Amino acid sequence: MTSAPSLWAITRRTLAKDLRLEWRSKDAINSMLFFALLVVVIFSFGFDPTAEESRKIAGGLLWVAILFATVVALNQTWTRELRNQVLDAYRLSPAPPQALFLAKTLGNFIFVAILEVLMVPLFVVFYNLRSVGPVWQLGVVAVLATWALVVNGTFFAALSIRTRSREIMLPLILFPISIPALLAMVDATTSILTGDSSPIFWIRLLAVYDFVFTIVGLLLFEPVLNAE
Amino acid sequence: MRDVVRHFGRFAALRGITADFAPGRLYVLLGENGAGKTTLLRVIAGLLEPSRGAVRVLGSENIRAVATRFGYMGHAPLLYDEMSAMENLEYFSALYGINDRARCQEAIRTVGLDPALERRVGQYSQGMRQRISLARAIVHGPELLFLDEPFSNVDLRSAKQMTTLLAAMRDQGTTIFVVTHQAALMEPVADESIVLDAGRLIAREWGIPSRLLTPYPAAEAAPHRPSADVGVSPQHPESARQDPSGTNREAQS
Numbered sequence: 420m421t422s423a424p425s426l427w428a429i430t431r432r433t434l435a436k437d438l439r440l441e442w443r444s445k446d447a448i449n450s451m452l453f454f455a456l457l458v459v460v461i462f463s464f465g466f467d468p469t470a471e472e473s474r475k476i477a478g479g480l481l482w483v484a485i486l487f488a489t490v491v492a493l494n495q496t497w498t499r500e501l502r503n504q505v506l507d508a509y510r511l512s513p514a515p516p517q518a519l520f521l522a523k524t525l526g527n528f529i530f531v532a533i534l535e536v537l538m539v540p541l542f543v544v545f546y547n548l549r550s551v552g553p554v555w556q557l558g559v560v561a562v563l564a565t566w567a568l569v570v571n572g573t574f575f576a577a578l579s580i581r582t583r584s585r586e587i588m589l590p591l592i593l594f595p596i597s598i599p600a601l602l603a604m605v606d607a608t609t610s611i612l613t614g615d616s617s618p619i620f621w622i623r624l625l626a627v628y629d630f631v632f633t634i635v636g637l638l639l640f641e642p643v644l645n646a647e
Numbered sequence: 648m649r650d651v652v653r654h655f656g657r658f659a660a661l662r663g664i665t666a667d668f669a670p671g672r673l674y675v676l677l678g679e680n681g682a683g684k685t686t687l688l689r690v691i692a693g694l695l696e697p698s699r700g701a702v703r704v705l706g707s708e709n710i711r712a713v714a715t716r717f718g719y720m721g722h723a724p725l726l727y728d729e730m731s732a733m734e735n736l737e738y739f740s741a742l743y744g745i746n747d748r749a750r751c752q753e754a755i756r757t758v759g760l761d762p763a764l765e766r767r768v769g770q771y772s773q774g775m776r777q778r779i780s781l782a783r784a785i786v787h788g789p790e791l792l793f794l795d796e797p798f799s800n801v802d803l804r805s806a807k808q809m810t811t812l813l814a815a816m817r818d819q820g821t822t823i824f825v826v827t828h829q830a831a832l833m834e835p836v837a838d839e840s841i842v843l844d845a846g847r848l849i850a851r852e853w854g855i856p857s858r859l860l861t862p863y864p865a866a867e868a869a870p871h872r873p874s875a876d877v878g879v880s881p882q883h884p885e886s887a888r889q890d891p892s893g894t895n896r897e898a899q900s
Contacts, residue, residue, distance in 0.1 A: 424741065424742065424743065424744035428741070428744075429741065429742060432738060432741045432742075433738075436727070436730075436734075436738050439729075439730070439734070440727060440729050440730070443729045443767075444729055499727075502727075502728065503723045503724050503725055503726055503727070503728065504721055504722075504723040504725055505725055505726065505727055507694055507719075507721060507723075507725055508719075508725040508726075508739055508742075508783065509742065510694060511692060511693070511694065511714060511717075511719050512714060512739070512742035512743055513711070513714040513715045513742070513743060513744070514742040514743075647695060647696070
């Protein structure tokens with residue numbers, strides 16, 4: 420007989436498995452990159468802003484591009500679990516459902532972080548950006564904002580996984596609930612880039628948002644996973 | 648299970664099934680497509696909640712509490728196509744708290760495949776996938792095993808190897824439920840056949856009677872159908888046969 424495994428052990432194993440699958444298929448990364456690249460290039464041709472204007476709109480453009488690209492990755496993450504009904508194997512096991520949620524969220528965080536690392540230099544070049552505020556704060560905003568996007572996204576993607584038109588359902592559910600986080604990440608980024616105001620309030624808001632939605636996600640994931 | 652009903656919308660897939668199953672036996676679930684065999688298996692395994700009624704598995708109504716003690720092989724292989732057989736088994740056994748490479752290798756050998764095979768499961772034939780799926784279901788040494796169409800797309804020789812393996816597991820005390828349309832394959836090893844029709848348990852018989860070895864004809868089953876929506880012993884000579892324990896066994900309803 421076997422015993423129920425621990426949350427962290429399963430989270431690590433599932434995350435490693437997801438990274439391995441993504442490394443082999445590159446489904447999420449490729450589609451995210453392609454989508455985000457398109458948005459950045461099209462926006463850069465659509466506007467011809469001055470350096471000052473660029474600083475004001477760049478935060479919004481960057482996070483909207485990342486939000487849309489994230490949705491693509493989120494759908495891929497769960498679609499993989501539907502193929503061959505693999506999710507049933509997880510549901511049948513004694514592994515904690517929260518481990519699956521955590522692993523998927525961490526995996527998506529890594530994918531989106533990779534996207535950001537690749538996209539930000541392009542953004543800087545296309546929009547001729549230079550930060551007036553401290554650059555390290557941009558790092559903090561990036562981490563908190565990315566977690567805000569993926570923690571909600573992973574949860575709602577799991578919720579819409581069995582719906583017929585999940586590609587449409589996910590943004591419909593995710594975007595309204597992400598508005599506070601989107602507002603905070605855009606305003607924090609703009610504040611740092613322009614140096615007009617302090618981003619601290621927005622950073623705190625993002626941190627609270629992350630905390631609340633991580634806890635809610637962990638608490639509600641089991642019924643979502645077992646929903647028929 | 649007591650008076651188990653399962654609806655999908657307005658369609659009743661299971662209609663008041665009541666039955667008890669003794670441990671250490673190999674049960675074969677037979678019936679036409681849509682009879683409710685897969686639904687019954689999924690309800691017992693906890694993948695579906697019954698709309699009404701109660702299911703008790705291994706002494707517990709909380710199926711999750713006994714998840715380490717049963718294995719399930721579904722219609723689909725429940726495997727990741729992009730990973731090899733070993734990688735799949737290592738991951739799924741870890742979900743049961745097993746981190747033992749040798750055990751995974753042994754499970755793969757048990758189903759007649761080579762654990763050194765590095766090809767990804769997506770490149771396997773359907774029959775090989777079925778066998779790896781069986782290895783996944785048994786890697787944690789379950790006391791109770793649910794197999795849904797384990798022989799579909801499996802060649803005859805491999806299917807016979809699988810039935811021999813199932814018989815050996817049953818002899819070691821594992822309780823096994825097999826849903827199949829290939830009753831003849833299970834005939835040499837089955838302890839009892841359970842026949843479903845339109846969501847009702849209409850017959851339980853010792854072994855697999857010869858009339859059930861062909862695809863199950865609903866019209867033939869009709870005379871045996873009980874009036875109540877419960878699984879009862881049909882009036883068939885086989886049902887009065889002595890069981891190995893020496894007791895004259897009635898079908899358990």
